[in-house]
Amino acid sequence: MSSQRLTITAGVDAAIRQHGQETYPHECCGALVGRDGAVTAVVALPNTTDEGPRRRFMVRPSDYQLAERRASELGGELLGFYHSHPDHPARPSQYDLDHAWPTFAYIIVAVAEGAAKDMTVWYLQEDRSRFEEGSLNHGENSHPDPTPAVHG
Amino acid sequence: MAKILIPTPLRPYTDKQDAVDASGATVGELLSDLTTKHAGLKAHLYNEHGKLRSFVNIYVNDEDIRYLQKEQTSVKADDTVSIIPSVAGGAPASAEATAGKPVEALPELTNEEIKRYSRHLIMPEVGVEAQKKLKASKVLCIGAGGLGSPAALYLAAAGVGTLGIVDFDTVDFSNLQRQILHGTPDVGRSKLASAKDKLNAINPNVKIELHETALTSANALELFAPYDVILDGTDNFPTRYLVNDACVLLGKPNAYGSIFRFEGQASVFATKDGPCYRCLYPEPPPPGLVPSCAEGGVLGVLPGMIGIIQATEAIKLIIGVGEPLIGRFLIYDALKMKFRELKLRKDPDCPVCGTHPTVTKLIDYEQFCGVVPAAPEPVAVNHATEITSIELKQRLDRGDALKIVDVREPNEYQINRIPGSQLIPLGDVPKRYEELNKNDEIVVHCKMGGRSAKAADFLRSVGFTKVLNLKGGILDWVEKVDPSQPKY
Numbered sequence: 001m002s003s004q005r006l007t008i009t010a011g012v013d014a015a016i017r018q019h020g021q022e023t024y025p026h027e028c029c030g031a032l033v034g035r036d037g038a039v040t041a042v043v044a045l046p047n048t049t050d051e052g053p054r055r056r057f058m059v060r061p062s063d064y065q066l067a068e069r070r071a072s073e074l075g076g077e078l079l080g081f082y083h084s085h086p087d088h089p090a091r092p093s094q095y096d097l098d099h100a101w102p103t104f105a106y107i108i109v110a111v112a113e114g115a116a117k118d119m120t121v122w123y124l125q126e127d128r129s130r131f132e133e134g135s136l137n138h139g140e141n142s143h144p145d146p147t148p149a150v151h152g
Numbered sequence: 153m154a155k156i157l158i159p160t161p162l163r164p165y166t167d168k169q170d171a172v173d174a175s176g177a178t179v180g181e182l183l184s185d186l187t188t189k190h191a192g193l194k195a196h197l198y199n200e201h202g203k204l205r206s207f208v209n210i211y212v213n214d215e216d217i218r219y220l221q222k223e224q225t226s227v228k229a230d231d232t233v234s235i236i237p238s239v240a241g242g243a244p245a246s247a248e249a250t251a252g253k254p255v256e257a258l259p260e261l262t263n264e265e266i267k268r269y270s271r272h273l274i275m276p277e278v279g280v281e282a283q284k285k286l287k288a289s290k291v292l293c294i295g296a297g298g299l300g301s302p303a304a305l306y307l308a309a310a311g312v313g314t315l316g317i318v319d320f321d322t323v324d325f326s327n328l329q330r331q332i333l334h335g336t337p338d339v340g341r342s343k344l345a346s347a348k349d350k351l352n353a354i355n356p357n358v359k360i361e362l363h364e365t366a367l368t369s370a371n372a373l374e375l376f377a378p379y380d381v382i383l384d385g386t387d388n389f390p391t392r393y394l395v396n397d398a399c400v401l402l403g404k405p406n407a408y409g410s411i412f413r414f415e416g417q418a419s420v421f422a423t424k425d426g427p428c429y430r431c432l433y434p435e436p437p438p439p440g441l442v443p444s445c446a447e448g449g450v451l452g453v454l455p456g457m458i459g460i461i462q463a464t465e466a467i468k469l470i471i472g473v474g475e476p477l478i479g480r481f482l483i484y485d486a487l488k489m490k491f492r493e494l495k496l497r498k499d500p501d502c503p504v505c506g507t508h509p510t511v512t513k514l515i516d517y518e519q520f521c522g523v524v525p526a527a528p529e530p531v532a533v534n535h536a537t538e539i540t541s542i543e544l545k546q547r548l549d550r551g552d553a554l555k556i557v558d559v560r561e562p563n564e565y566q567i568n569r570i571p572g573s574q575l576i577p578l579g580d581v582p583k584r585y586e587e588l589n590k591n592d593e594i595v596v597h598c599k600m601g602g603r604s605a606k607a608a609d610f611l612r613s614v615g616f617t618k619v620l621n622l623k624g625g626i627l628d629w630v631e632k633v634d635p636s637q638p639k640y
Contacts, residue, residue, distance in 0.1 A: 025424065027242060049240070054424060055472075056242035061209045061216070064237050068160065078160045081239050088243035096241035099207045101161040102196055106241070128195055 004134035006079070006105045006121045007038040013138060015042050017116035020084035020109045026053035029083040031067035032105060033076045038139060039105075042082065043070045056095070057083045080105030087111070090118040092131045100124040105134065154227045156186055157234040165192035179210055180223035182233060197235070209236045258284040259313070265357060269311050282471035283311060287357075289470040290314040292379040294367060294395055296343040297321075298455030299385030299409050301333035303463040307383075308351040308358045310467055315351065316361040316379060319343045326640055330452040367391055369514035372398040381466045383407045385459065389436045390517035396421060396429035397514055400505045407465045409458040414451050416458035416484040419477050419496065420465050422505065426478035431499040436521040447599075454486050537608065539595055539620040541629040544570075555592040558626075559607040560599060568637040570597065570629055578603045581610055590616050597622035597629070599640075 008016075012032075019028040019042075031043040045067065049058035059067070059081065071078040081104060085091075090110035092100075100106065102124050110117045122131040153175045158166050166172050172190070176182040187194040199205050210217045211234045217225045227233060261269070261283060272278040291312050293300040296319040307315055321343050323334045331343075338346040344362040351360050363375055367386075376382055376398050384395045384406055392410070399406040399422035406421040408429065422428045461482065468474045481494040504511040539547075547554060556573035558565055565575045576584050578598070588594060594616060598604040601624055608621045622629065630637045 029239070029241075049242070051242075051475075052425065052478075054243075057240065059237075059239040061211070061236040061238050064159070064239060083241055085243040093241070093243060099240040101159075101207075101237055101239065103161045103164050104239075 004105070004121075004123050004132070005037055005137060006107070006134055007137045007139045008107075009040060009139050012039050012042055013119070015044075016082050016107060016109055016119065019044050019082075020086075020111040020116050021114060023047065023053075023084065024111045024114045025086045027055065027057040027084050027086060029057040029059055029081060031059075031071070031081055032079045032107065033067075033071045033074050034079050035076045037079070039079055040076060041074050043067050054086060055088075078104075080107065082107035082109065084109045084111045084116075087113065090120040092122050096122075097124070097128075097131055100128070100131065102126065102128075106131070107136070153229055154182055154231050154233055156182060157232060159235055159237050161237065162193060162196060162235065165190050165196075177226055178221075178223065179212065179217050179225045179227055179233065182227055183210070183223070207238045207240055209238055210234070211236055259287050260284070261287065265311065268355070268357075272310070277473045278471060282473070285471050286311045286467065287313045289381070290316065290379045291381045291383060291466050291470075292316040292318065292376060293383045293385055294318050294391070295385035295387070296331070296333055296347045297327065297385060297387065298330045298411060298450065299459040299462060300383070301331045301347075302456045302459035303383055303385060303407075303409075303466070304333060304347060304351060305354065306460055306463040307466060308355045308360075310463075311355065312358060312466075312470070314359045314361060314379075316363060316375075317344055317347055318363040318365065318367050318375065319347075320364055320366050326446075330450065330455050332456070367394060369394060369517065372514060373402060376402050376404060379404065381405050381407055381469055383409075383462050383466055385409065385462070389521045390523055392429065393436060393520060394514065394517045397504050397511060400428050400430075401513070405469050407462040407469070409455075409462040411450055411454050411458050413448055414454065414486045416454050416461075416486070418458055418461040418465070418482045418484070419480060420469065423469075423476075423478050425498065427496045427498040428502060428505045430504050431502045432481065432496055434499075434503065439522040451486055454484075457484060457486070537619070537621060538623045540623050541632045544595060544622060544629070545633045553593070555588065555594045557588065557594055557596045557607070558598070559596055559604050560626075564599060564640070567640050568626055568630060570626065570634075573597075576607075578607055581607050585611060585614060585616075588616070591618075593618040593620070595620045595622055598625050600625040600627055 019030060027047055029047050030045045032039045033043060034040040045059050045063045047053050047057045048060045049056040068078055085108055088110065090108040092108060106122045107119060109119045119136060121134040121136045123134050125132055153173055156172050156174050158170055158172060163170060172186060174182045174185040176185050187197065197204060197208050212220060212225055212227060212231055266273065269283050272283050273280055289312055291307055293304050296304065296317050300317065304315060304317060323338045323341050323343055323346055325339055327334060328336060333350050334343065334346045342364065344364050348360045348362060351358060365371060372394055382395060382399050382404050384392065386392050386395060396406060403424065405423045408421050409416065409418045420426065465477050468476050479496050481496050483492045498505065500507050503509060556570050558569060558573040558575045559578040559581060561577050562575065596604040596607045596619060601621060604621050604625065608619045611619045627639055630639050
């Protein structure tokens with residue numbers, strides 16, 4: 001396990017799970033917004049893959065730019081992205097690794113038969129050889145109300 | 153000199169700057185200068201072959217350089233160059249066919265298998281993992297005929313773990329021109345027994361499951377249930393709709409193929425998000441409109457091409473590589489040696505895979521396709537309209553004056569004929585019937601009795617009263633009266 005830690009609020013946790021359940025059996029995707037390793041909001045984004053959304057997601061460049069803009073509007077930074085693995089464990093695939101950006105946090109939520117299960121966070125190792133699992137913490141002062149997802 | 157905008161994840165490599173100046177006249181030169189100044193960027197922008205990674209997008213002002221001159225795109229001093237990520241990923245690459253099967257459950261490969269499949273294992277797109285998926289997979293071939301033969305041979309060779317075959321036919325000489333699972337010594341044997349011998353000779357690791365039965369609405373769901381991919385190699389519409397509907401109801405992909413004369417078709421139907429056969433053809437053609445291979449003929453190599461396309465698609469679905477023929481309908485013309493592709497969409501109003509399906513269980517497909525099930529063999533021939541081969545022979549031997557009219561095509565007439573018969577192909581009968589004498593007793597025949605029944609009906613409609621149809625056609629004549637002649 002890497003030394004990297006990511007803190008999420010209860011609202012962020014709920015929003016990611018809910019998004020994964022809504023799009024099941026397809027993958028969902030979205031951006032993580034916050035500051036200093038703490039995610040305070042998510043930006044749900046459309047899955048624009050043309051390779052079959054059951055096991056792929058794609059955030060196209062225009063939605064990436066939208067996510068960056070929303071991040072600054074919300075007074076934070078883009079910390080990374082989340083996506084779901086329908087009926088697959090919350091572990092990154094080779095495909096995830098091949099397409100990963102450095103420094104971003106990648107949250108994966110497993111959605112089994114329509115119900116969100118495990119949630120994990122991963123960081124690309126500097127030499128791109130593999131992902132390291134980070135520790136995902138729930139913020140102590142997190143607000144109990146779900147953070148409204150900003151739909152792109 | 154131009155300004156390059158750096159996205160968030162790369163800023164640690166540019167001393168946290170979101171914009172960096174670089175020099176160069178083209179995008180390629182700018183990026184080269186950028187990665188010289190900030191060496192950490194290189195591995196994330198370029199792959200090991202020195203090409204920009206697929207998820208790295210470079211824009212000059214608002215234009216993607218893929219639509220300009222790529223890395224040769226020229227850049228002026230006041231242009232803004234942006235590096236914009238696309239973010240992609242997904243669940244472990246596994247086919248819809250094997251989705252849900254835990255990865256841990258994959259079987260190990262023996263040393264013999266590693267050697268056998270080494271040309272697969274050394275390909276990065278396949279490798280050990282995919283070979284194990286093949287070993288764990290189960291494919292069901294509907295039919296061990298023209299399409300099923302090449303498909304089964306290659307699937308067995310490729311290492312599919314369990315290969316099921318549904319067939320109830322025996323090998324006939326007329327099959328050997330294309331059904332390469334079977335050889336001359338197999339004529340008269342069950343197709344399944346012949347197939348099992350051939351497939352296990354190629355690869356004894358493959359478990360061959362034989363289902364010696366006709367596929368029916370009563371047994372299809374149970375037969376299909378254990379399999380991951382269904383390969384439709386059928387030659388008739390009722391079974392084709394049955395296979396489609398059973399695949400949709402069970403959520404199993406259908407690697408589809410069909411052939412006629414010089415043209416073949418292939419697609420992948422009934423995947424979760426893709427169209428099914430009924431999205432393409434909601435209704436079957438009227439019975440008799442589309443002839444079968446037995447009636448219309450087929451170029452022997454054609455099913456080889458199409459069956460192997462089906463096997464390729466089955467393998468791709470299992471190992472989860474490439475772009476399957478989902479939503480695409482491939483048409484192959486052997487005469488022109490051309491492939492065409494039609495786009496297919498899932499029809500939301502499709503009666504079986506649409507949003508409000510009306511077909512929720514298997515139906516009577518013979519009735520759906522307007523095919524009347526074969527009536528039980530009549531005890532006696534209808535003497536008013538039909539004659540058997542034996543009766544015809546007896547009457548000819550007695551010296552009865554019978555006019556025999558062969559309504560087949562000239563190329564069929566060259567293969568075999570009843571001595572003394574006159575050839576008038578069915579299509580010519582309406583314009584040539586006046587060559588015949590209404591006072592003669594006329595016997596019409598074709599290959600099996602279908603076309604000649606139509607000719608007899610026509611002749612009666614124009615006033616002929618003494619017309620007899622040869623029951624079972626010339627095939628029955630050759631079998632019972634003149635075995636010296638060839639059958640086809």
